[in-house]
C-alpha cells in the first residue's frame with residue numbers, strides 16, 4: 001500500500017512505522033522529526049551481504065555509502081550487519097571511528113580530499129583510499145611515507161557510462177569532476193603511477209555510474225568495461241588487479257510509479273557478467289565491492305511535521321505549510337524530487353486534496369512537493385513525508401537559524417532518539 005514495507009495503518013487510521021503509531025511518535029518527540037526503522041535498515045544490509053554470498057561466493061564486501069545518512073547509531077548498525085563503510089570526509093570518518101568502526105573496512109572517497117583528511121585516513125589505517133587524481137596520489141604517498149605506513153588504494157575510473165534513471169548512454173562521461181578518464185589514457189597513466197608510488201599498495205579500480213538507477217543494464221555494462229580495463233592493466237603492466245568496486249546507485253521507491261528490482265537480482269545479473277567477462281578476457285575474478293547508500297536507508301525513513309496554515313488561492317493552488325522544509329529536506333528545491341505524502345492521523349482516508357506542501361523558510365522555493373494528493377488536511381494535523389531516510393538528515397542545514405530535527409529510531413516496537421533535536425544554544429554555540 002505504501003512505498004515502504006515498514007509502513008502501515010493501524011486501527012485508529014493512523015500511519016505506523018515499524019508497527020509504532022506515528023501520531024504518538026510526533027506527540028512524544030515533537031515535530032519536525034525524522035523517524036527511521038532500524039529493522040528495515042538491518043534487513044536491507046542483510047540483503048546486500050547475502051546477495052554477494054549467494055551470487056559471488058561471498059568474495060566481496062558490501063559497504064554502506066554513509067553520505068546517505070551518517071550518525072553514530074547508523075555506523076554501529078552497519079558494523080553489526082558486517083558491512084564496510086564508505087566515507088567522503090573527515091567528519092564521516094570521525095563519526096565512524098568514534099564508535100569503533102573497524103578501520104580496515106572503511107573506504108575513503110572524495111574528489112578533493114584535503115591534506116589533513118589524507119593524514120587522518122592514513123593515521124586511522126583505513127582499508128582503502130579511493131584515489132581520484134594524480135595530485136591526490138602524490139599527496140597520499142607523501143602522507144603515508146611521513147607516517148611510515150603503506151595505504152591500500154583503488155583508483156576511481158570514469159567508465160564512460162552515463163546512467164540516467166531509465167536509460168543510459170555510453171559517452172560524455174569525460175566531463176565529470178570525479179576520477180580518471182579511460183578514453184584519454186589518463187586512467188592507465190594513473191594506474192602506472194599508483195603501482196610505482198612509494199607507500200602505496202595498488203589494490204584495484206573503482207567506478208560509480210550514478211544514483212537512483214532502476215535499470216540493471218548500465219551496471220552490467222560498467223562491469224564489462226571495468227573487466228576489460230583490468231585486462232588492459234594486466235597486459236600493459238603485468239599486474240593482476242585484485243579488487244573491483246562497482247559503486248552504488250541502486251534506485252528506491254519514492255512513488256508508486258517507481259519499480260526497483262530486488263538487490264539480489266542486480267547482483268545475480270552483474271555477477272553473471274563479471275564471471276563471463278573474466279573468462280573471456282583472461283583475468284582472475286576480482287574481489288568485488290558495492291556501495292549502496294540510498295537503498296539501505298532511504299525507504300526506512302519518514303519525516304513527521306505538524307501542519308500550520310492552509311492557504312487556498314482560488315483557481316491556483318492550496319499551500320499547506322509545515323514546521324520544517326528545505327532545512328531538513330532540500331531535495332525538492334535541489335532536484336524536484338518526488339515524495340509521497342500521508343496525513344498521519346487520517347491515513348485511512350482517501351487522498352482527494354491537491355496541495356503544495358510548503359516549508360517555513362523565507363524562500364519561495366522552499367517547497368517539499370507541488371500538486372500532490374493527500375487527505376483533507378487541517379492545521380494541527382501530522383504530515384508524513386515518506387522515503388526520507390537517505391540524503392535528508394545528511395543534507396540538512398540551519399538556514400534561517402532553524403534548529404535541525406532529531407532522528408528517532410524504531411525497532412521491535414520501541415523507539416529511541418539517536419540524534420537529539422538541536423537547540424537554540426546549539427545554534428549559537430560556535431559563534432564567537
Ligand code: LLP
Nearest residue numbers: 065208211212248249250291292293294391
Ligand atoms: N559511491 C559513490 C562513489 C557515490 O558517489 C555515491 C553517491 C554512492 C556510492 C551511493 O549512491 P546511492 O546508492 O546512494 O545512490 N544527494 C543526491 C544523491 C547524491 C549521490 C552521490 N553519490 C540525492 O539526494 O539524490
